[in-house]
Amino acid sequence: AVSLPFAVGQCGNQVGCRFWDLALREHAAVNKKGIYDEALSSFFRNIDTRSGGNGPDIYKGKICSLKARALLIDMEEGVVNEILQGPLRDVFDSKQLITDVSGSGNNWAVGHKVYGCQYRENIVEKLRKAAEHCDCLQCFFIIHSMGGGTGSGLGTFVLNLLEEEFPEVYRFVTSVYPSGEDDVITSPYNSVLAMKELNEHADCVLPIENESLFEIVNKIHQMTNSGKLGSTVKQNSLVTSSAGSAKTLQEKPFDAMNNIVANLLLNLTSSARFEGSLNMDLNEISMNLVPFPRLHYLVSSLTPLYTLADVNVPSRRLDQMFSDAFSRDHQLIQADPKHSLYLACALLVRGNVQVSDLRRNIERLKPSLHFVSWNQEGWKTGLCSVPPVGHSHSLLALANNTCVKPTFIELKDRFMKLYKKKAHLHHYLQIDGMEQSCFSEAISSLSDLIEEYNELDATKGGPRIDPQRLKIAV
Amino acid sequence: MSIVTVQLGQCGNQIGHEVFSALCSDIRGTHGLCSKEENESYQESSKERFFSQEESGVPAARAVLVDMEPKVISQTLSRAASSGHWKYNSHSHFCQKQGSGNNWANGYCVHGPRHKEAIMELVQKEAEKCDRLGGFFTIMSMAGGTGSGLGAFVTQCLRDAFPTSFLLNHVIWPYGTGEVIVQNYNSVLTLSHLYHSSDALLVHENDVIHKICAQLMNIKQISFRDVNQVIAHQLGSVFQPTHTAGGGSGYSRNPLGDLLEPLVPHPEFRLLGLRNIPQMPESSLAFSSFSWPGLLKHLRQILIAKAHMEEGIDWQVRPPGSSIPSTNKPLHFNTSIANLVILRGKDVHSVDLGSFQDPSLYTSWLNPQDAFSAWKTPRAFNKYEKSAALVSNSQFLLKPLDSIVGKAWNMFASKAYLHQYTKFGIQEEDFLDCFTTLEQVISSYTNL
Numbered sequence: 073a074v075s076l077p078f079a080v081g082q083c084g085n086q087v088g089c090r091f092w093d094l095a096l097r098e099h100a101a102v103n104k105k106g107i108y109d110e111a112l113s114s115f116f117r118n119i120d121t122r123s124g125g126n127g128p129d130i131y132k133g134k135i136c137s138l139k140a141r142a143l144l145i146d147m148e149e150g151v152v153n154e155i156l157q158g159p160l161r162d163v164f165d166s167k168q169l170i171t172d173v174s175g176s177g178n179n180w181a182v183g184h185k186v187y188g189c190q191y192r193e194n195i196v197e198k199l200r201k202a203a204e205h206c207d208c209l210q211c212f213f214i215i216h217s218m219g220g221g222t223g224s225g226l227g228t229f230v231l232n233l234l235e236e237e238f239p240e241v242y243r244f245v246t247s248v249y250p251s252g253e254d255d256v257i258t259s260p261y262n263s264v265l266a267m268k269e270l271n272e273h274a275d276c277v278l279p280i281e282n283e284s285l286f287e288i289v290n291k292i293h294q295m296t297n298s299g300k301l302g303s304t305v306k307q308n309s310l311v312t313s314s315a316g317s318a319k320t321l322q323e324k325p326f327d328a329m330n331n332i333v334a335n336l337l338l339n340l341t342s343s344a345r346f347e348g349s350l351n352m353d354l355n356e357i358s359m360n361l362v363p364f365p366r367l368h369y370l371v372s373s374l375t376p377l378y379t380l381a382d383v384n385v386p387s388r389r390l391d392q393m394f395s396d397a398f399s400r401d402h403q404l405i406q407a408d409p410k411h412s413l414y415l416a417c418a419l420l421v422r423g424n425v426q427v428s429d430l431r432r433n434i435e436r437l438k439p440s441l442h443f444v445s446w447n448q449e450g451w452k453t454g455l456c457s458v459p460p461v462g463h464s465h466s467l468l469a470l471a472n473n474t475c476v477k478p479t480f481i482e483l484k485d486r487f488m489k490l491y492k493k494k495a496h497l498h499h500y501l502q503i504d505g506m507e508q509s510c511f512s513e514a515i516s517s518l519s520d521l522i523e524e525y526n527e528l529d530a531t532k533g534g535p536r537i538d539p540q541r542l543k544i545a546v
Numbered sequence: 547m548s549i550v551t552v553q554l555g556q557c558g559n560q561i562g563h564e565v566f567s568a569l570c571s572d573i574r575g576t577h578g579l580c581s582k583e584e585n586e587s588y589q590e591s592s593k594e595r596f597f598s599q600e601e602s603g604v605p606a607a608r609a610v611l612v613d614m615e616p617k618v619i620s621q622t623l624s625r626a627a628s629s630g631h632w633k634y635n636s637h638s639h640f641c642q643k644q645g646s647g648n649n650w651a652n653g654y655c656v657h658g659p660r661h662k663e664a665i666m667e668l669v670q671k672e673a674e675k676c677d678r679l680g681g682f683f684t685i686m687s688m689a690g691g692t693g694s695g696l697g698a699f700v701t702q703c704l705r706d707a708f709p710t711s712f713l714l715n716h717v718i719w720p721y722g723t724g725e726v727i728v729q730n731y732n733s734v735l736t737l738s739h740l741y742h743s744s745d746a747l748l749v750h751e752n753d754v755i756h757k758i759c760a761q762l763m764n765i766k767q768i769s770f771r772d773v774n775q776v777i778a779h780q781l782g783s784v785f786q787p788t789h790t791a792g793g794g795s796g797y798s799r800n801p802l803g804d805l806l807e808p809l810v811p812h813p814e815f816r817l818l819g820l821r822n823i824p825q826m827p828e829s830s831l832a833f834s835s836f837s838w839p840g841l842l843k844h845l846r847q848i849l850i851a852k853a854h855m856e857e858g859i860d861w862q863v864r865p866p867g868s869s870i871p872s873t874n875k876p877l878h879f880n881t882s883i884a885n886l887v888i889l890r891g892k893d894v895h896s897v898d899l900g901s902f903q904d905p906s907l908y909t910s911w912l913n914p915q916d917a918f919s920a921w922k923t924p925r926a927f928n929k930y931e932k933s934a935a936l937v938s939n940s941q942f943l944l945k946p947l948d949s950i951v952g953k954a955w956n957m958f959a960s961k962a963y964l965h966q967y968t969k970f971g972i973q974e975e976d977f978l979d980c981f982t983t984l985e986q987v988i989s990s991y992t993n994l
Contacts, residue, residue, distance in 0.1 A: 073615065073644045110616060208643035347617045349770040350725065351556055355647030356691075360727040363962035415962075416727050427721075428756070428768035434723055446960035449953070451724035452648075455770075539959035541952065542981055544989040 073210035081223025084216040090334035148175040176221025180262040181503035183225020219250030219259030228269035260486035268514040285329035339468040343456040352454025360452035394433035397469040412475035418452040423465030547680035555693025558685040564778035579926040591787035611639035646691025651970035653695020681712030681802035688736040689720035689729035698739040705743040712802035730954035738980035783935040788921040819942030865906035882940035891926040
């Protein structure tokens with residue numbers, strides 16, 4: 073089954089670029105014979121380049137030329153051009169790109185209404201072409217940030233479009249939320265306007281906060297440079313590492329941060345691509361983690377952040393991996409799931425981990441976690457045999473947990489600070505199709521969502537009353 | 547007489563592979579402990595029952611592999627082929643790409659009707675290869691989407707297409723603390739539907755087999771493969787050729803019928819539990835020796851006390867005195883409708899099974915002679931010098947069933963996840979019907 077990632081905007085494309093690089097590396101490590109297999113086909117097409125780049129897809133046999141199944145959309149050329157000049161240039165062709173020159177000015181309305189309208193047909197056409205090449209299209213991924221104009225505005229426009237044109241294909245969105253100190257003043261407006269679209273049109277959203285990524289990057293730097301670790305860290309095992317080389321100090325922090333998000337997506341799709349004793353496909357994630365349609369925000373955590381060079385992995389270390397997955401500092405948003413309420417939790421393990429390891433750890437960790445009364449054993453588990461490059465095993469945890477609430481409440485507060493003063497509002501309202509009601513509807517949608525989480529939190533710790541069972545006449 | 551196996555979903559296919567592997571290994575084994583003639587007869591009978599001869603000379607399992615995504619079938623086919631001793635027929639499989647998403651409704655309402663023709667055509671082909679078709683054996687889990695939902699649909703199709711054939715469903719009950727969050731919904735939907743089309747449900751619970759792996763097989767890092775191999779051993783101990791009670795010198799010519807007719811006398815009671823002793827790591831087999839009286843004493847107590855294996859049995863549980871009316875039966879005691887004990891190996895014919903015919907073990911509707919059957923076969927199974935299997939229609943599964951229905955009901959009352967099912971065509975009323983069916987089953991078994 074095929075997944076089609078869309079990178080929209082600067083952030084989206086930078087993450088996307090890291091993602092494709094890591095995906096190629098991962099498949100290269102596993103696929104020694106150079107055969108185009110089922111696993112590769114979920115992200116890449118195999119083109120016969122002898123007929124000059126427009127050749128037919130080759131479905132079996134040796135790898136000829138791999139092309140990523142992707143759409144890269146940006147209203148500025150900078151990032152996309154960089155990708156096309158870099159080592160990934162052969163993985164994309166012009167038919168997958170939609171670019172413009174002037175950017176969206178950090179204005180959601182420009183991205184959504186102006187560019188949306190302008191590029192609608194172009195996007196639909198390229199989308200259809202990309203879908204045609206897919207044997208079985210299961211899922212769309214949108215990678216974008218919420219705080220700017222293109223990723224946020226045009227990204228959510230594309231989300232709408234996907235629902236209209238391909239209603240049966242799942243829509244997963246990886247959204248980078250702005251931090252409080254974001255230098256884009258209007259990021260709260262952009263984010264809240266985008267949130268309404270995510271509430272209504274996404275199947276699953278994986279919110280990411282730059283602050284969390286930054287903290288993780290710092291933590292890794294500290295650990296690798298402080299000499300605290302007994303043995304050396306395997307360089308290519310850093311969740312932040314790119315291109316296999318050890319340029320930890322010179323790396324721009326954003327590169328390292330983007331790698332984390334790219335790894336998240338790789339791990340999320342690993343069980344759909346590679347074999348294992350208990351497969352977990354993307355449609356299963358949506359099925360198990362979304363008990364009510366609007367409550368589809370999943371907090372993610374990745375462990376380990378790096379692997380030590382020693383080969384022996386005693387089960388103690390394996391268990392530490394599970395513990396870390398639930399700790400505050402491994403979450404990709406500023407949240408503490410342990411102290412909030414779980415609606416559902418998924419654990420996707422990669423590598424040499426068996427069902428007994430999973431069960432032992434679930435039993436061990438369960439007592440310290442709070443699950444909603446109607447889903448006391450709400451665990452979805454997956455075992456994928458193939459570990460990520462540089463690791464012997466890894467764990468991705470996805471939680472539908474009320475700990476997302478503070479992120480949304482803060483966003484709402486920042487929005488209200490600006491909105492009360494009507495600050496910068498005219499930049500939005502002057503755009504064709506934008507009205508005051510867009511704002512009031514958006515904030516209302518966010519408030520409703522927060523209220524749903526409040527209602528759930530209110531049930532936490534309360535008395536457990538099991539509903540009466542059906543009585544049968546004897 | 548041949549049995550056609552339908553392997554459904556990841557679990558069904560993974561287990562199916564281990565079953566045929568175990569059967570083949572047992573057939574080829576040299577530890578039969580019986581005469582050469584007996585052994586050859588056993589081998590012929592087993593081969594006929596489970597494998598068809600192909601031109602290549604390598605026996606092909608009489609099986610149809612069904613899954614909604616390709617990875618597992620692909621692996622299963624190649625693992626079998628690499629054994630060199632058996633394989634699956636290269637055409638007897640059906641798969642799609644997108645999976646069922648752990649959604650019973652998707653499996654049952656969408657994939658089922660869409661792929662019915664293709665799947666049934668494969669089944670028909672396998673059935674036609676059999677000189678005499680003894681019935682169908684389906685393997686599925688009830689927690690996911692394909693094995694459970696599509697499995698329920700296919701079972702119905704089998705019933706419709708082969709109304710007079712025996713149809714036995716092997717159903718895997720998932721670990722209690724979740725493999726799949728909606729597993730209880732999927733289970734309720736599966737069990738209630740199977741109850742209407744299947745002859746019987748032969749159940750294995752992951753939690754129970756896991757304990758066997760940990761405590762008896764001494765496996766440290768238990769994998770699904772380990773679990774599946776124990777399950778395969780237990781199934782093999784039931785379905786390999788046996789001499790039935792009055793069957794004369796030959797092996798049973800009607801394995802499913804011989805099993806189902808005595809064990810399922812009433813349509814309301816279709817749940818069969820399976821126990822097998824002894825179980826131990828292969829490395830210990832050579833150093834262990836058991837006596838039949840010892841084995842049977844344990845097996846009987848396993849039955850009475852609803853134990854899972856030969857360790858940790860509660861010896862305090864006793865059958866009530868026969869003069870005590872049924873309402874006073876102690877809570878922990880397992881009342882049986884019918885039991886079948888299958889003995890394989892050394893000195894079987896000298897074994898006395900009178901203790902299993904004790905009327906206090908059973909409900910009063912059948913004569914104890916009719917409620918209990920025993921099959922004895924001198925040919926040893928899977929390197930065990932002595933092996934005893936118990937297939938029981940009793941209260942074994944009552945508590946686990948009640949637990950699953952309880953959890954599902956709890957979730958249903960909050961309406962969680964229902965939108966995922968209604969999206970594909972299963973409505974709240976459908977759920978209610980299924981709950982009603984199962985509460986009825988629970989009530990029936992409780993009041994034995």
